Amino acid sequence: MGFRAHACLFKDNETVGAVLQVFINGVMLGGIYGLISMGLTLTFGVMKIVNFAHGEFLMLGMYGAFWLFYFLGLSPYLSILVVVPVMFLFGLLIQRGLIQRLIDATGITQIFVTVGLSMVLQNAVLYMWSADYRGVKIPIGTMSLRIGDITISLSRLIVFLATLAIVIFLLLFLKKTSLGKAMRATSQNWRAAWLMGVNVRKIYLIAFAMGSALAGLAGCMIIPIFSVFPSVGVNFVLITFVVVVLGGMGSIPGAFLAGIIVGLIETFSGFLLAPSLGPMVVFVFFVLILLFKPSGLVGRSRI
């Protein structure tokens, strides 16, 4: 079969350095996964709807950043100021037009309507902007910090720090603002929240729109790293689900933590076994967690 186990581990300094590097890579990758999953976990936490088209929202954010770069030379990090509000509005539209109807629907309907949405978005983009890979080349894209033998990709470090900041921001938002509290209430028990005077419909709208905006934000942050093409969302969506579930479906810090764990699993299995098998180990791990601790690693199902 040809699994290549990594021999001579822990035997010399060089390899220890390699392991440390793999660890750093895993954490950085995890930051990316965590960032992409933020929006989905928020939406799920409040609305209990899994959006299979989340990858496409990410893709739209990436395209947004790309076009702004292409036509205006705007750095993707600055594009955030434009893309996030636009994606927020887009999210409002989609929620109002489509997702709202899914609140009481069966699981099957939810899955398939969002699958259909994903198809619609992917192919609309394919039709309008063709299948070409588009990327953004900025100096940060390939710069890295060097600490001894360890290198840390700068663009990924930025993502990691940004994700951390977003987690803190969201936690503060949810705990301190009245809107945030209303969201938490709705996520725990929408009926009770409703009876307490919370406009649940509005909360759903905002939660979904925020999820969409977060996906757009993630898109801006990762376009220096990955190229965008119409079906790029497909590469991310399954991993995003894994992260959201492992993080406890609705827990913001949980998603971040889970993202890092998934990133570590992937890089270590890739390094010790074979690069192609990294994702496979993640999926097996995912199913095992589902079986033994379905509430996820962080173990709550509310935000």
Next chain:
Amino acid sequence: MKSPKNSVIYISGAVIFLFLLLLPFGISNDFYQDILVTVFLFAGLGVAWNIIGGFAGQFSLGHAGFFGIGAYTSTLLYFNFGLSPWIGMIAGGVLAAIVSMLVFYPCFKLRGIFFAMSTMAFAQVLNILAVYWTGLTKGSVGLLIPFTPGWKEFIFQDKAVFALVAFGYMVITFGVCHFVKNSKLGSYLVALRENEEAAQSLGVNTTWCKLQAMMVSAFFTAIGGTFYAQYVQFIDPDSLFPSVMSIRFALLAIIGGIGTVAGPVIGSFVLTPLDVFLRGWLGGSYAGLGFFFYGCILIAVVLVWPQGIFKLLQDKVELYIRKRSSEKSETRDVPAGRPGRVIKHAAAGRECILEIKDLCKNFGGLAAIKDVDFSVHRREILGLIGPNGAGKTTLFHLITGFIPPDSGEIHFKGDNITGLQPPFRICKKGMSRTFQLVKPFLNITVSENVAVGAYCHVNSISQAKRKAEEVIEFVGLGRYSDFLSSSLTLSNRKRLELARALATEPELLLLDETMAGLNPKEIDEMIALLRNISERGVTLIIIEHVMRAIMALSDRVVVLHHGEKITEGTSAEVSKDQRVIQAYLGGSYLHVEPA
């Protein structure tokens, strides 16, 4: 009326069958023949998926995994051992069934979205393995099946033969699905899909049923995979395992009609040509436009017709037939409690049928049930009362196997059943229950609901039906027998729940707040019914807040408060007990006379 509807169905079914059987020979153009083959193949695949996805409600998005297992198994056996793909096909099917059992047995406790995700992960893992394990599968290079026509080789020069084989595949899966639907397993699958807890309480071994459905589904999906390999003569991981393929199977069932046998067939007849059409017409010139419309159509159909096209057709047909034939005019207004041969236990004696000893259950730091201790004698009616939150329903859950106790013992008919799980085992022993919030199987008729209970001790569909009818008469729901249970009033739903539990022929019946939400007249009727049941020999434990019923029915009463038994005795004794009055903070029941 049933007969005209049935004969219409049979005749039109036969006509369609003959038409499709002869169609391959009528088509000379291979391109259309290919569409026909694809339609038949995917119809079969959709039907196979529906067995687990639609009937059992375990929504799988990973069936492409079985599809691939089938294709690779038969092909590799052919390459390495010269085994005819016909045999390889069966081997592939068996392998898929075994894999499904091993992988999904633990996964069945996952619900809805989580189960779907675990299936997606399953297919992805197989995909990655198939690509990586080049020694076995040649990885992405794929396997090319040489074109050597012959029956043994399962390759045919004439596409019409392929179409015939695909037709056969579709018919066989259709037949199997139909058989399952109209069997005990089918009834159980619907029950567990509608409400798994209620199904358990009626003696349905839900896990085993799901497993059976899954294995059958995997088996036939894998067979479809073998056919695909033989037809296209080239397989690689990319054409077999991607999630698009899994989604396709599910899509056929959803568009066509998810809980129905014929649904996926219709789905295939609609979607497959649509696929080809969109790709051929639009895809060439405007990449993406075709699938854009496809996605829009999908959304529209799922939102507007979640039941699928078949249900739409079925309703129209039924409407048509009902207009033509006369209405069923016999109203069977049988008053509740007409004597019948419904319940057989007439065992006399005051022996203990249920003993609870020092039962305890904690949730976190909260003691929900603490040292509860009492017995129930045969043929008596025991009332179980206490303020809200006293732990009455929790006690029921502990007794009937929904929650395991932390300590203490439960003996039923002399057997120690402490901690016996899952609940269906308790039902099989002769104990049934109803629920505080009724759990009817909404999307099926009253008769079908009760039949689920009846199957507890019979196996044939006719016996179950007969028993169900008897019980339905007994509880007074005779004229609603063919109505969908979703159309029943609350009072009738309660009767339905009762009937369902009775159909399992229990010796001990636990009733949780049967009177709640009923108006005084309905309460009187229910009291009479319960008395009737008791007279037939069934022991009853009833949780109630309606004191009138407790007074009227109970031989003895047990009172719970904060999880502890504070007293027991006759209803008169208990109603005067100071502790009880204090617990309820109400003295108005001090002087209620027994009815």
Next chain:
Amino acid sequence: MKKAIAMVVMIFLVQMTLPAFVQAQGTVKIGALWPLSGPIAEDGQESIRGAKIAAEMQNDRGGLWGNKIELVTGDASDAKAAMSEAERLITVEKTNIIMGTWVSGFAFTASQVAEKYKKVYWETAALANNIMERRFNYLFHASGLSSNFGEMSADFVADEVAKKLGKDPKDLKVAVVYEDSLHGTSISEAFIKKAKVYGFKLPVVESYNVKAVDLSSLVMKLKEANPDVLFGIHYFNDLVLFWRQAKEVNFNVEAFISCGSAGSPKLIPQLGEDVNYLFNTFRLLGEFYDGNYSVNLQSFKPETVADLKEFFKRYSEKYNVTQAQVPNTATLGFSGAWMLLHEVLPKCKSDDPEEVRKAALAIDLDYGSTAHGVGMKFAQPGTPNQGLNEKFVAGVFQWQDGKFYCVWPDKYAVKAPVIPMPKWDERKKK
């Protein structure tokens, strides 16, 4: 209601047959089957653009036997779709010839259909060796197979790279990474076979999935192994990701030879200067940098050069790119189609498959008589790889100063290869 559905289905089916009835007088329909949707859509679309320009150019020269060429497109979105589309093109559109297909899996199934109907299948690009091992009578492959590219890459490493590094091939550490689809797997197999003949040391041989979001573990493994030379087979997106991550981790090699999408001009916006020094084993498909072609045109026939220049002019005008940015998939699509439409078919009197077949088998043109430098001589019936173009040639290109030049073999080179590749640190100082 059932009737309504039946009618709708009938309408769909009828719609699809309509084009066959609406056939203008005096046209020759030729099928063009490429992946136009799905993940490979970009390559498919570009290939068809090239083929369409070939058809236009031939039409301007009088078409075929006084008739206009009309390309009927089909979308080979997966292996089964390729099969169905081939059938549609043959039985509904009534084409006698189909060009295609880019992806080996699709080429398999589609050519099988064509062979059954005894229609000509003209493959321009798909690489898998076993496409041709079937010895079909009506299948022709205008270009090369993975074995050619794999072996040629090994030859280059042994000749040029080892020489320039001053090492004996047997002392050379060559790491091999490849994307795990057919493309990567088949070329790497061929390379490794030849590499063993030369005696290279192969410290790392790893595959990865083209959709991977992170290749850091792969790069880490490579860094650990510290090879002299890296041979990689990539598609576009993964190459970009890989090379970026290599830079981030400071993974250095003396030479990186890729075999795949490393020749795409679209790499410049993605990788910028980092693309320099990359080698790519490639068909002889170049770009015009300030009027100069990046392959030595002196080894091409003058008429071919003229045709090539016309193609570039038309493409850049039609699709609004400079002549340095014409995607080579389009050039290949053009060349393959041109070989059929301009060289083979005019020698026939009609598109009757038997005639076309005979003409193709009889043709014998020297190297340099096609836009991508190959000759034309198809392996005769009864020989292994029947139908394969035996006069195939390719070369190794290198990015220098943001331009993609042929550097090997000498006959087609316009510049000398630069070996070793500067380390990342040294590049920055530039």
